[in-house]
Amino acid sequence: MVSSAVTMSAPFFLGQVIDTIYTSSSEDFSASLRSLCIMLSGVFLCGGAANAARVYLMQISGERHRLLSVHAEWVYILNRCPSLDFLGVITIVTLMPYRGTNRTFQKYVTLAGQQIVRNLRVFLFSSILRQEVGFFDKTRTGELINRLSADTALIGRSVTDNLSDGLRAVAQATAGVSMMFYVSPSLAAFVLLIVPPMAGLAVIYGRYLRSISKRTQDSLAEATQLAEERISNMRTVRAFGKELTEVAKYTEKANYVLHLAKQEAVLRAGFFGATGLSGNIIILSVLYKGGLLMASEHMTVGELSSFLMYAFWVGISIAGMSSFYSELMKGFGAGARLWELLDRKPEFPLNEGIVLRPEQLKGQLEFQNVSFAYPTRKDAPIFQDLSLSVPAGSVMAVVGPSGSGKSTLVSLLLRLYDPVAGVITIDGHDVRDLNPYWLRSHIGTVSQEPVLFSCSIAENIAYGAPDSGTVTVQEIHRAAQIANAYEFVRGFPKGFDTVVGEKGVLLSGGQKQRIAIARALLKNPKILLLDEATSALDAENEFLVQEALERLMDGRTVLIIAHRLSTIQNADAVAVLDQRRVVECGQHAQLLGNRQGLFRKLMEKQAFLQEGQKQALR
Numbered sequence: 148m149v150s151s152a153v154t155m156s157a158p159f160f161l162g163q164v165i166d167t168i169y170t171s172s173s174e175d176f177s178a179s180l181r182s183l184c185i186m187l188s189g190v191f192l193c194g195g196a197a198n199a200a201r202v203y204l205m206q207i208s209g210e211r212h213r214l215l216s217v218h219a220e221w222v223y224i225l226n227r228c229p230s231l232d233f234l235g236v237i238t239i240v241t242l243m244p245y246r247g248t249n250r251t252f253q254k255y256v257t258l259a260g261q262q263i264v265r266n267l268r269v270f271l272f273s274s275i276l277r278q279e280v281g282f283f284d285k286t287r288t289g290e291l292i293n294r295l296s297a298d299t300a301l302i303g304r305s306v307t308d309n310l311s312d313g314l315r316a317v318a319q320a321t322a323g324v325s326m327m328f329y330v331s332p333s334l335a336a337f338v339l340l341i342v343p344p345m346a347g348l349a350v351i352y353g354r355y356l357r358s359i360s361k362r363t364q365d366s367l368a369e370a371t372q373l374a375e376e377r378i379s380n381m382r383t384v385r386a387f388g389k390e391l392t393e394v395a396k397y398t399e400k401a402n403y404v405l406h407l408a409k410q411e412a413v414l415r416a417g418f419f420g421a422t423g424l425s426g427n428i429i430i431l432s433v434l435y436k437g438g439l440l441m442a443s444e445h446m447t448v449g450e451l452s453s454f455l456m457y458a459f460w461v462g463i464s465i466a467g468m469s470s471f472y473s474e475l476m477k478g479f480g481a482g483a484r485l486w487e488l489l490d491r492k493p494e495f496p497l498n499e500g501i502v503l504r505p506e507q508l509k510g511q512l513e514f515q516n517v518s519f520a521y522p523t524r525k526d527a528p529i530f531q532d533l534s535l536s537v538p539a540g541s542v543m544a545v546v547g548p549s550g551s552g553k554s555t556l557v558s559l560l561l562r563l564y565d566p567v568a569g570v571i572t573i574d575g576h577d578v579r580d581l582n583p584y585w586l587r588s589h590i591g592t593v594s595q596e597p598v599l600f601s602c603s604i605a606e607n608i609a610y611g612a613p614d615s616g617t618v619t620v621q622e623i624h625r626a627a628q629i630a631n632a633y634e635f636v637r638g639f640p641k642g643f644d645t646v647v648g649e650k651g652v653l654l655s656g657g658q659k660q661r662i663a664i665a666r667a668l669l670k671n672p673k674i675l676l677l678d679e680a681t682s683a684l685d686a687e688n689e690f691l692v693q694e695a696l697e698r699l700m701d702g703r704t705v706l707i708i709a710h711r712l713s714t715i716q717n718a719d720a721v722a723v724l725d726q727r728r729v730v731e732c733g734q735h736a737q738l739l740g741n742r743q744g745l746f747r748k749l750m751e752k753q754a755f756l757q758e759g760q761k762q763a764l765r
């Protein structure tokens with residue numbers, strides 16, 4: 148406000164200087180001129196300082212200004228802002244159009260500039276991580292990454308420098324128009340005839356720009372999605388020799404973004420051309436009409452000069468407002484999807500609202516008449532009326548043809564999805580009534596292809612502990628020893644500090660499995676869900692993994708998707724999945740005795756069946 152006030156006072160004083168030059172007598176001329184110029188220099192100095200402060204404060208609103216007064220309409224928002232500063236309020240006021248589309252946005256605009264971007268990123272990331280697993284089946288990683296980086300950056304641009312420049316332009320235009328009316332009301336009214344058509348043009352322009360910006364961000368997200376998927380699976384791309392095909396696909400996406408950028412350029416060119424032209428028309432009409440007023444002695448030369456300078460400033464401010472408006476519309480466009488994501492409520496909660504955390508857990512698992520279909524394929528049921536009981540402390544091996552739903556059982560127990568009908572209970576409690584954090588803290592998993600994070604081996608093992616920050620080195624080493632991982636880790640030059648690469652690519656399959664077993668050991672869960680590796684490990688590795696698994700299973704309720712005969716033989720019971728339910732369940736020998744049973748047929752087919760076993764079957 149100070150900066151704009153100074154800028155806008157300049158034409159008035161300069162007009163005074165001109166009138167002084169024209170009208171003063173020679174004695175007092177130089178004295179008046181000197182005092183006017185000194186005063187003007189002081190005013191300009193204040194303006195310069197205010198301008199610098201404006202840019203700095205809008206970027207980093209480190210200073211907290213006490214709010215002096217506020218319009219009643221904002222009271223609701225103000226109550227929700229934990230810490231409120233002057234710039235925060237300006238930001239909220241300017242961004243009020245967002246309000247209609249998204250109420251939660253109010254929370255995020257309490258701080259100016261870069262802090263809004265930081266808040267948006269953090270809230271968006273947290274909202275993404277809260278979503279149910281079914282959401283990630285539908286949404287691709289690349290798109291989410293794009294929302295998190297590109298969309299937030301665009302919104303950031305529209306609310307930082309742009310906001311500050313825009314506010315100044317609005318203040319200057321308002322002050323300029325007021326001063327034009329002060330200097331010459333009739334000339335000002337004449338000039339302002341141009342406003343209604345310009346406002347109409349701006350509305351149409353804003354609408355188109357917003358839609359283009361939304362489409363641009365969507366197609367950018369598609370391009371990022373493609374790039375992310377191909378880069379993270381580079382080995383497959385290389386193995387199939389598809390580098391050029393992938394580049395061509397990416398080029399196609401990038402071309403569409405370029406096409407939209409061209410559309411935007413045409414739109415912007417038209418709008419800015421029109422605003423520039425109308426600015427010049429204003430100046431021309433001021434000269435024409437002002438000249439006539441001067442000739443009829445209704446205006447002095449100083450007044451006309453002041454008016455002309457105000458007209459210039461208003462022209463410049465309108466140009467500034469147009470670009471502010473452009474950026475704001477782009478921000479709205481980019482924001483459309485982002486607000487959706489921020490506001491999305493997960494289908495079932497991550498933690499809040501469910502408080503049941505039983506003190507004692509025995510580990511009795513029960514599926515009662517469970518029916519289930521994945522949310523993305525609702526018409527393809529995986530289970531129908533499936534029932535299965537796993538007594539506490541026992542080992543249940545699950546076998547069945549590929550695609551029969553063995554891994555799905557594990558997902559349901561972890562409550563990654565909810566059954567469509569029926570209930571799953573743990574110690575008699577419906578899993579939907581148990582606090583999800585509590586539930587997952589008592590379940591350990593080791594999957595066929597365990598995923599490790601791209602950090603050190605020690606950090607990957609510590610990830611299993613409820614509070615990975617407090618795990619001691621001894622605990623990590625001990626878990627690694629039980630998991631038969633200690634020796635090979637010590638063999639690496641950097642030992643437990645060895646970084647395993649993205650998804651653990653720098654380790655072999657057997658090594659990854661053993662690290663995952665150590666990670667599960669640190670969690671010390673009551674219930675274990677294991678998916679045995681189907682890929683053949685060499686004899687040495689297989690023995691080590693098997694031994695580690697047996698140690699891990701000791702004293703826990705285990706549901707194991709079994710592929711090895713030894714696992715099946717050692718389990719307390721075997722459940723055979725087929726046709727969307729459990730078709731056989733019992734001890735290994737008992738199931739083998741049923742010559743018509745699916746289990747026996749499966750066993751006969753297994754390539755790993757030992758010769759001795761075949762004889763026993765005969």
Ligand SMILES: Nc1ncnc2c1ncn2[C@@H]1O[C@H](COP(=O)(O)OP(=O)(O)OP(=O)(O)O)[C@@H](O)[C@H]1O
Pocket residue numbers: 284521522523524529547548549550551552553554555556
């Ligand atoms: N996230 C998902 N969304 C939709 N369908 C899925 C999803 N995951 C698995 N399916 C489908 O569910 C069915 C059961 O899959 P599941 O992975 O549970 O089988 P499985 O018995 O473990 O198979 P395998 O022995 O080959 O690993 C399959 O037809 C599969 O295509």
